[in-house]
Amino acid sequence: MWRSLLAFLSLCFALVFAGGARAAGPCHTNADGWQAQGLANAASAYGMEWAPFGAAEWGWQAYLPLIQHELHTPCGPGTPIFASQLAGFQQTHGLAPTGLFDAATFQVFRGLWQERRPFVMARVGGACPEPPPINQLGYLVASEEHADRLTRLLRRDVLDAYRRLVAAARAEVPEVAANPELLQIFSGFRDPEADAARCAQQGNCDGLRRAVCSPHRTGTAVDLYVGQAPGLGVDSTSPASREHMARTATYRWLVANAGRFGFTPYVYEPWHWEYVRSWDPSFAP
Numbered sequence: 095m096w097r098s099l100l101a102f103l104s105l106c107f108a109l110v111f112a113g114g115a116r117a118a119g120p121c122h123t124n125a126d127g128w129q130a131q132g133l134a135n136a137a138s139a140y141g142m143e144w145a146p147f148g149a150a151e152w153g154w155q156a157y158l159p160l161i162q163h164e165l166h167t168p169c170g171p172g173t174p175i176f177a178s179q180l181a182g183f184q185q186t187h188g189l190a191p192t193g194l195f196d197a198a199t200f201q202v203f204r205g206l207w208q209e210r211r212p213f214v215m216a217r218v219g220g221a222c223p224e225p226p227p228i229n230q231l232g233y234l235v236a237s238e239e240h241a242d243r244l245t246r247l248l249r250r251d252v253l254d255a256y257r258r259l260v261a262a263a264r265a266e267v268p269e270v271a272a273n274p275e276l277l278q279i280f281s282g283f284r285d286p287e288a289d290a291a292r293c294a295q296q297g298n299c300d301g302l303r304r305a306v307c308s309p310h311r312t313g314t315a316v317d318l319y320v321g322q323a324p325g326l327g328v329d330s331t332s333p334a335s336r337e338h339m340a341r342t343a344t345y346r347w348l349v350a351n352a353g354r355f356g357f358t359p360y361v362y363e364p365w366h367w368e369y370v371r372s373w374d375p376s377f378a379p
């Protein structure tokens with residue numbers, strides 16, 4: 095019952111967002127060729143049933159900012175420009191250039207995003223990077239720590255880059271300027287032994303792999319507060335939580351700008367960012 099309601103609502107969204115034949119503006123300049131695909135994308139953005147990370151999800155709003163960034167367009171999923179940019183991406187990556195978002199296209203996006211994380215590539219190669227020497231770590235100041243914090247340390251050069259990022263965000267995003275909680279850190283460097291002990295104690299390791307070799311052991315990964323859905327945690331992976339975060343001005347700014355400061359995203363966790371300049375933990379800042 096509720097699923098047919100969802101489908102109906104998706105169609106309503108599609109009609110509203112695609113705007114039918116009356117739509118105009120720079121996101122609709124090629125409407126003749128891609129209008130139908132835009133309509134289909136607008137519906138699937140809210141209603142597509144799929145399981146990109148194992149559990150069922152509906153729609154792909156949680157990934158929209160990253161996808162738009164990759165396609166070099168601010169246009170929404172219901173627009174002809176988005177569809178034509180998507181077709182170009184599909185063509186470039188050996189997929190049929192349908193202009194329609196689907197799970198296969200998402201897997202290509204996801205592969206690109208993961209390849210930009212040196213930690214992930216090290217893991218793919220079978221390695222687990224060593225933590226940095228303790229003298230390369232620096233303490234956050236109190237105003238940088240989120241109330242839900244797990245840790246207080248980051249590698250010093252990463253901490254410097256984080257501070258430059260926050261200063262820029264405050265200058266460029268009114269939402270961040272107005273709310274000191276935004277972009278505070280709730281997890282930075284995590285000592286591998288303490289991580290393993292906590293996972294054993296809480297019986298919540300999200301698989302042994304993550305407990306044994308978390309990116310947080312490098313001192314280059316940060317969990318940033320980007321807002322939270324009502325009733326859900328700062329690091330809740332539920333679709334409602336991740337969708338909420340993806341809609342915030344803070345997250346959208348990070349997607350567009352964090353790279354300027356050396357940070358790259360992790361698609362499944364809007365709060366988790368990794369510093370990828372001078373990534374090697376043996377690097378002495």
Ligand SMILES: [Zn+2]
Nearest residue numbers: 315316317366
């Ligand atoms: Zn994290």
